[in-house]
Amino acid sequence: MVRWEPDAAGRLRRAAAELFVERGVEATTVAAIAERAGVTERTFFRHFADKREVLFGDGVRFTSLFVDPVRDAPPDASPLDAVAAGVRASAAFFPDERRADSRIRGRIIADNPGLQERELLKMDAIAASIADALRERGVPDPAATIVARAGVAVFSAAFVAWLREDETREMGELIEDGLRELRAIAS
Template identity: 70%
Template sequence: MVRWEPDAAGRLRKAAVELFAERGVEATTVAAIAERAGVTERTFFRYFTDKREVLFSDQGEFASRFVIGVEEAPADASPLDAVTAGLRAGEVLFAPERREGARVRATVIAANPGLQERELWKMAGVADRMAAALRERGVAEPAATIAARAGIAVFSTAFADWIADGQARELPELVEDGLRALRSLTVA
């Protein structure tokens, strides 16, 4: 008899990403994911609607971190400073021990055009939510959208650098480099 183990959703995520990396997304079945995670297919569907959802199931929490950072920025913060607060709040999801898993996930997404599109939509959604939070703070358009999208561009660039082979620097430092580069463009 199989003994119950905690964190079925986490084990399913790990199993899915491993299998996607080994076999590809299309060749990986829900049954194989469930088996590797030590659960039933029924348990899989308690957590996820389909196998691709495993890669995006934390999308709500992900976006919320960035938005909360914008919302909690000091009242007198400039739009870019509020976005910076959002990026810093989002960085907590990317601890050093999560780098290798993030690399594998990114490799899986890069190998599948449908997943690439979904990842782009996810990041656009984060930018939209950050822009909405800026508008709530009184930032007018187009400044709210430009600041939010620029912030997401900085984050995406830093993230790609963070997961690159041989990169030893941590994400917060890479984000700060990106923010400095962005600010230098606006000063010129």
């Protein structure tokens, strides 16, 4: 009998990434991921709805990194300042020790149009949630939608830069650069 090992979800993520790189997403089965991780398929489905979900993780938690600071911003904060607080907070999700795994994930997504679409939909949902939080603060449309999408664009540009092989700056620095660019464009 196999001895229980901790962090089944982490082992499943690592096994899936390895197999996606080796075989491609479409050729990789849940059974193969579970076998490589040393768990059963049943355990896989306790953690993830499908094999693609391994790459996207906890969307609610990730979205809250952006949205909670917008809701918690001081009442007199401008819409851009509130969104900037959310974009800054997202940097905590990307410490430098996650960069290598994030680069692998990025390559897997770049090689699969279906995963690219899912990534875009995820970021679109985050922008919509940020816009909702701005509306709760009394920011009318189209301003709420525009500034929310601008914040997501800053995050996305910083993330793409952070994934580059030659990039050494931290995610927070890249976000600050993007926010400065946005403010310069807006002024």
